Every structure is written in C-alpha cells, then in structure tokens.
Amino acid sequence: MSTSSNAPLVAPAASQALPGDLAMWIFILAELAAFTLFIIAFSVTQMLYPEMFQAGRAELDPSTGFAMTVGLLSSGFLAALAVERVRVNQARQAAVLLIAAIASAMVYVVLKLSEYTHLAQAGFDLEYNMFFTLYWLVTLFHFLHVWLGLLVLAFLAWRCWRLGxxxxxxxxxxxxxMYWHMIDLAWVIIFPLVYLLG
Structure with a gap:
C-alpha cells in the first residue's frame, strides 16, 4: 500500500493552452458569424432562384477561383511555418516566411482585382441581379478582410525582423x-459556394 508522492504526473497537460489572445478568439468568432450570415443568405437565395444562379456562375471562371484558393492556402501554410520559427526563437526566419506569405496572398489579390474589372466592364455589377448582388457583397466583404490580414502580416513581419x-x-x-487562418477558412467555404456548387 504505497502512498506515492509523485503528484506532478498531470502537470504537463495543464500547460497546454489555446494559442493567441482570448480577445482575438472572440473577434474571430464574431467575424465568422458575419461570414456565416452572408453564406446562408447566398445559399437560401440560390434555392429560390436556381436558374439565375446557374447563369451567373457561368460568367465566372472556376480555374481563377482555384488559383486564388491555392494562393491563400499557400500563404496560410507559410504563416503557420513562421509561427513555428518564432516558437524556437528564429524570428528573422519567421519574418522571411511572412514576406513569402504576403507574396503568395498577392496572387489572390491580383486575380480578384482582375475578375472584378472584367465583371464590371461586362456590366455584371451590384445591381445586375440577385446572384451578382450577393457575389459582390460576399466577395468584397472577404476581399476587405484580406487587405486587413495583409496589413497584419506585414506588421508581424516587421516585428519579427526587429526580434519583437x-x-x-x-x-x-x-x-x-490565427486571424489570417480565419480569412483562409472563409474563402475555402466561399469558393465552392460561389464558383462551383449549383
């Protein structure tokens, strides 16, 4: 009947915690809720006007949407690698990875701006029909988040380079x-919904 005093058996598990700040988790959940409302609105309207959505989707290029997806997901992967570099005190390497993440995300930005220009010149603007109203609202909402995310990545790269x-x-x-990953996650849902499903 040995009463063991080896109490610290549970201690290592207790040190596991969510990454980042609690405030950022709350902010991300609020942002995801906003994206969810847009996605639900798009899905419900598509059920009401399937022919309109099929015709609208035919004006989009799925290969462009796929290339944008690759650009964003590659950027998210590089940003995740940057976090791992910081965790082993290699902040300068993290800065380089973050710059590469920004460059990868610029593929999305350039292609999306090209798509917007093409659609606007073809007359498929916000008021053309319900498909394009929702297309512009959903994708512009996401596009603005991408720009904010790029500013965040640039700030993080600067801080890493200065060993902050x-x-x-x-x-x-x-x-x-984590905020950048949220933007990736939203696009992974938006891409098939807008460009492929129907």
Whole structure:
C-alpha cells in the first residue's frame, strides 16, 4: 500500500493552452458569424432562384477561383511555418516566411482585382441581379478582410525582423496568424459556394 508522492504526473497537460489572445478568439468568432450570415443568405437565395444562379456562375471562371484558393492556402501554410520559427526563437526566419506569405496572398489579390474589372466592364455589377448582388457583397466583404490580414502580416513581419517576438512572447504573433487562418477558412467555404456548387 504505497502512498506515492509523485503528484506532478498531470502537470504537463495543464500547460497546454489555446494559442493567441482570448480577445482575438472572440473577434474571430464574431467575424465568422458575419461570414456565416452572408453564406446562408447566398445559399437560401440560390434555392429560390436556381436558374439565375446557374447563369451567373457561368460568367465566372472556376480555374481563377482555384488559383486564388491555392494562393491563400499557400500563404496560410507559410504563416503557420513562421509561427513555428518564432516558437524556437528564429524570428528573422519567421519574418522571411511572412514576406513569402504576403507574396503568395498577392496572387489572390491580383486575380480578384482582375475578375472584378472584367465583371464590371461586362456590366455584371451590384445591381445586375440577385446572384451578382450577393457575389459582390460576399466577395468584397472577404476581399476587405484580406487587405486587413495583409496589413497584419506585414506588421508581424516587421516585428519579427526587429526580434519583437520570442518563444516566451509570441501571443501577438499567434493571434495575427490565427486571424489570417480565419480569412483562409472563409474563402475555402466561399469558393465552392460561389464558383462551383449549383
């Protein structure tokens, strides 16, 4: 009947915590709720006007949407690698990875601006029909978030280059990259909904 005093068996598990700040998690959940409302509105309207949505979708190029998806997901992967570099006190390497993440995301930005220009010149503007009203609202809402996310990544890269993040002080880095992952997640849902399904 040995009463063991080896109590610290549970201690390592207790140190596991969510990355980033709680405030950022709350902000991300609020943003995801807004995206969800847009997605529900698009889905419900598509059920009401299936022919209109099929015709509208035919004016979009799925290969362009796929290329934008690859650009954003590659950017998210590079940003995740940057967080891992900070966790082992290699902030300068993290800065380089974040710059690469920004460059990858610019593929999305350039292609989306090209798509917007093409659609506007063809007359498919916000008032053309319900499909294009929702197309512009949903994708512009996401596009603005991408721009904000790029500013966040640029700030994180600057902080990393100045060694502003370390393994023991990385909450801001994790929070910023989590926001970028939220933008990726939203696009992964928007892309098939707008360009493929129907």
């Amino acid at each position: 993040f370390t393994a023991d002080n990385r909450s801001g880095m994790e929070s910023g990259v």
